[in-house]
Amino acid sequence: SNVLSQYSSSSIFNEKQMFDGLIREAKMSVLQEISQNVRNIKQLEYAALARRATQIQKELSQGVRKPYKELTDVCWGDPHSLGVKPLTFVRQVLAACVYPELMSSHKLPLDVRQRAQWLLGKCEGGSIGSYPASAGIPEIIQRMSKSIARRDGGVPCNPENVFISPGSQWSLTVTSLLLTSCVYAPLRTGILIPVPCHVTTITSITSLGAAVVPYFLSEEHGWALQVEELQRALESAKGGCNPIALYVINPGNPAGYVQSRKSIQEVIRFASEKRLVLLADEVYQDCVYGKNSEFVSYKKVLAEMGPPFSDTVELASFHSVSKGFMGECGLRGGYVELVNLDPNVVNYISNLNYDTTSVLAQFALDLMMNPPRPGDPSYPLYNQVRNAVNNMLVQNVKMAHEVVNSLPGLSCQPVEGGAFVFPRVFLPPRAIQKAKEEGMQPDTFYCMRLLEETGVLITPGCEYRQKEGTYHIRFCIMASQDTINKALKHLATFHTKFMKDFS
Amino acid sequence: SNVLSQYSSSSIFNEKQMFDGLIREAKMSVLQEISQNVRNIKQLEYAALARRATQIQKELSQGVRKPYKELTDVCWGDPHSLGVKPLTFVRQVLAACVYPELMSSHKLPLDVRQRAQWLLGKCEGGSIGSYPASAGIPEIIQRMSKSIARRDGGVPCNPENVFISPGSQWSLTVTSLLLTSCVYAPLRTGILIPVPCHVTTITSITSLGAAVVPYFLSEEHGWALQVEELQRALESAKGGCNPIALYVINPGNPAGYVQSRKSIQEVIRFASEKRLVLLADEVYQDCVYGKNSEFVSYKKVLAEMGPPFSDTVELASFHSVSKGFMGECGLRGGYVELVNLDPNVVNYISNLNYDTTSVLAQFALDLMMNPPRPGDPSYPLYNQVRNAVNNMLVQNVKMAHEVVNSLPGLSCQPVEGGAFVFPRVFLPPRAIQKAKEEGMQPDTFYCMRLLEETGVLITPGCEYRQKEGTYHIRFCIMASQDTINKALKHLATFHTKFMKDFS
Structure with missing residues (x-):
């Protein structure tokens, strides 16, 4: 049954609806006939x-x-366009994967050739031109999971909960689409978002037809996320929509805060109490400059808090190869890790991936999460x-x-x-x-x-x-x-x- | 206002709805609470x-x-996984773009280096790591348009109507999302699809909540598309949904027919009469084997038919780097050309592209549509x-x-x-x-x-x-x-x- 087209729009269309089947426009797709959600996307x-x-x-x-x-x-977080150079190791491995003849040359360091060989071995026919699995190449996902577990000091990461995508924004869109519920109709689904919030998130949520419920970060307190404000925002949504998720960005964009462990704990407790799914945009996890700041993932804090939080609070964490010092925005690679979601729900993410992520983007994720180590020929550079x-x-x-x-x-x-x-x-x-x-x-x-x-x-x-x-x-x-x-x-x-x- | 969550599902949820706000599940995202459209996707x-x-x-x-x-x-159209080799020219250019240091080596043919240089010149900071424009890199789109015009014997192609994507399927999904109308509610949007039809199309349409209206190809007549059957299908939809588009696949998948010019003319006349948007999946346009068969694009036939057809019938044509002898499925690159659509509608496609297409996929489109020519060093191979x-x-x-x-x-x-x-x-x-x-x-x-x-x-x-x-x-x-x-x-x-x- 349908959804997108069941939307009954404002009264200006009522007259047209009455004549449904009797008259049609000369052109089918005039602007007022396209999806209301699409039209709701605000011009930037x-x-x-x-x-x-x-x-x-x-x-x-x-x-x-x-x-x-x-x-x-200097509008965008697009390092290479702003004079930052790509990483040699990353580009050498990718070039060797694209054109494997390069591997016979000893101009490429041994670890570059070995990595390229390993990656190509995970492609059907040994070619980046064959279709990857739509959730991601299994062996790459497995290595990513190990790397996520290392990041979190050993908190386990189940590869079945990690899904690659052409960028974190796409992961967020797909996750939101999955969660945009049909149960609480006629109230539309709501997602709490911070103010300020980077704009593509707002666009994604709007284009899906979900409502944005703003909570304000406290600028005077270094853009702190305050639980009383979350409470106020949630109450403000009453009757207007049905809030099901809380979106956080840490480290911040546009405001460059880094949340403390204590702040994250408070957010998790709030999400738990209000039964909100946590959508944690953590794409700047490798970009922390504050002397007393440290990135701690929502997943790690959740695990540290123990039951009932650690086994009930639903969390989606987003990351990307675009951000951080790698800055490979043009490759379009990211992932989402889903924690504590019903496995039946998780399975559907694969169906929504639409085979959009290139093999090279998946390789780039592997390179980002498993960089050269001390002792490797490429490590010094x-x-x-x-x-x-x-x-x-x-x-x-x-x-x-x-x-x-x-x-x-x-x-x-x-x-x-x-x-x-x-x-x-x-x-x-x-x-x-x-x-x-x-x-x-x-x-x-x-x-x-x-x-x-x-x-x-x-x-x-x-x-x-x-x-x-x-x-x-x-x-x-x-x-x-x-x-x-x-x-x-x-x-x-x-x-x-x-x-x-x-x- | 909302769409996805306004869907009121079958009666099993009514009781839950009554208690909305009073009780909540321990987990928010249990299966029965996720989007009905997502759940409607059939297991393959x-x-x-x-x-x-x-x-x-x-x-x-x-x-x-x-x-x-x-x-x-031998399930999938995935040539490299089945022993077909990638094209050297394509891989050399892409490798040089990934790792520009390669361009100083004379091992790469001159035209490879020149093409790589030209392509990198269209990237901010000269890097494939910078963000491309979300509709596609303008200069690449312009060259693609010229190539489309050449294919069609000079029928003009407006670059503003060409939108890149990570594969033709994604273009189809986005175009369908755009057209999934809110006007004809409470009837859901319908899209006519052939039987047999490759399965990802059915999945896309279903996941958007639109209805699939099947028309049968005539196997006894070499899988011919017969207008009487389109007529029957359209009538069968009456009361069940509001058909707005007619999806055709030429050359066929799974059935390997190639439509004649006459057959295409009939389909165009039908679409015109019934005011259906034509969605023409033409990804196998370079794969024609029949001695008496020839690929003619829907766009070319439309232009040949002259007014009123040529300036009113709305057409979307899809193509991809995955198909044809190039077979670069893993790069995830495709495009849609929109013809005769309202410019106000067309503009929204950019908003829906979600920056999903990698720079390299865009380069691959350029290489597919502008291959080496006689006289170029790479031409003989x-x-x-x-x-x-x-x-x-x-x-x-x-x-x-x-x-x-x-x-x-x-x-x-x-x-x-x-x-x-x-x-x-x-x-x-x-x-x-x-x-x-x-x-x-x-x-x-x-x-x-x-x-x-x-x-x-x-x-x-x-x-x-x-x-x-x-x-x-x-x-x-x-x-x-x-x-x-x-x-x-x-x-x-x-x-x-x-x-x-x-x-």
Whole structure:
């Protein structure tokens, strides 16, 4: 039986429905006839900024004089586009898998050739061109499970609960689709999400027709997740939807917090009490810079808490090859681990994977989770690059934090992890007024002016939702130091002038 | 507002609904609470066969004596798993893109290095690790469009209507999701599909909650698509669902027909008259073997028909790098071209792509659609391998057709295109009786016995739907000649004995 098409939309369609079967449009698929969920997907604020950036690019190439020669786009967590170099070990193994003739050359280190040989041995016909199993290549999943168990100090990980995907976002979409329940009709399914929250999550949930139930992180407390706020959000949903899941992002995106073990324990207790499925976006687990911060997985904390929590609280944890110092966004690889879900439910995830994940993305997961070890020929270079990237990120965060907090009207909480800085902008009333006149959100207006005057492209806080009356900006720090220095220099000059102009 | 969770399921949940908010299960996600659409996905017949194949593999490796030493799996259109070799040009370019250091070596032909350089130039930061645009890398889409126009003898192709995806099946799913209308509620959306039809299409449509409206191809007429049958199918849907689209597969899968221009014209006229969106699965467009057969795209025929057809009939055409002699199933790359759809509708496809397609899959599309040309250094080898693969397929088809039709109780229509042979099996009543006793579909029973006695793994016709009282088997011919010869030899011996045993 059906679901998507049973949706009865607002009254503007009623007249049409009456004539169902009698008249049809000349074209079947006019906009008002497509899925309401699809139409509910909000146009991004970024779209207008990107359009203008494209025009500017064109103007620059036509020789139009501007106070800058090129754009500096630090919108996305996309390290390779921002000057971070790919890892040699990863690329060598993948190249050898793509073109196995390379393995006869001794130019590739022994461990590279051995790994490529092992990976190809798990493909039918020894080719990355054959179909992988839709949940993932079994031997790779097994190694991933062992690596997850190692990460969590020995907490077991059942390979049958790990499912690969073309990115963590896709895993989240599929998991949400699975959980979007039909039981509590006529109330629609609700998912609690933090504010601020990165935007693709909101898009996924909306496109499935589920409701977003926002809970606010406390900026004044370093974007802390407070249980009283979860309680308030849950109560606010009453009568509007049926909340079934609680989505958390740790380390944070856009706000770069790292949750403490104690905070995670509180969230788990709350989820347990309210019987919410925990959706834990942990894609930045390898990106922690705070001196006193440490990534601890929800799964590990859950195991440490013991029964009844450890064997009842349902948890989905997401990870990806796009994030972290590997930064292979273009390969499209991620996974979800499902904990404590009914095995009958878990089985259906395979059916929803739609064979979307490439073999190379699966290999990349293996490489990310089983990097070279001391003693391996590739280890010295790998380790050196990893440390260099890490130092760069620490430097970038430090620099960004210092510059931003030195500017009156900009203020940034400590950035402990993740790929982004999310400072608050205290916009002058005249700037807010001007934005309104131009039909823009105030922080979009700020970003548009920054783009216009300096060529620096960042995104506004309204994209990620924020407390009413507050404004923010987001930019990526997972970039080469040159890129960050340039962006910060422009930001400082622009911001000072902007505040003066609108004071 | 919601869709997925508004579905009100069968009466077994009514009691639960009454207690909504009062009681909750200890676990949130028990099976009966997950999406009805997801639960509606049918378990494949193949699953039981695959389970038994895994056991047999294990028994063989433990030294259990059987009349065969290894399995011969010819279930899937997965050429590399069946001994077909990847194309050197494709793999060299991709390897150079993965590990650009290779480009400094003169071991790679000049055109390989130039192509890799061009492709990497379209990636941010010159890395396959940066995010591609979610509709596809613009320059690649542009070249694909030109190639589509060339294929169709100059019929223009607008790049804005071409959307890449991780495989044609995903494109179909997304397009169906887009079209799954909310207007004609309470009737659910219906999509006409051929019988037989390859199974992933049925799964996709079902998982979206749309209804499958079957129309039967006429086996006696070489699996011809007859308009009267489309008419009958459409009428049969009345009151049950609201048919909005007509799905066709040309060349056929599982039945290897190739539609004539005249047949395509008839289908287009029917779609026009009934205002159905045409979903044309054309992934086997490069796999035509019939002497008098020729692939003509639905788009080309539509253009040739002129107005009003050419500017009103809505068409989505699907293609993929998995099929054809390239056979790169593991890369997960495909596309859809949308024709005559409302631009407002088309725009939403980008939102639904969820960034699932890897950069390398996009590169593979470029390589498939713009292969080396005469004069290029890579052309001679490329051309030689292409011809060799083509000759092999022609040989395989000829051999399969001859062997199958020489066996009493097996009969196969001409195989003009695609990757599969789909012979009818006239099962003796005693075999049907025995299958029933064992709780199996009769043709699944036949396949299970074949597997048991010869190690050959093929799939039963019931997987693809078939006219009641008829039985079929499907196997892939896109395989090395050795593989096919072995499979056919086993099939012949088994079939003769089977027919005798149950006569």
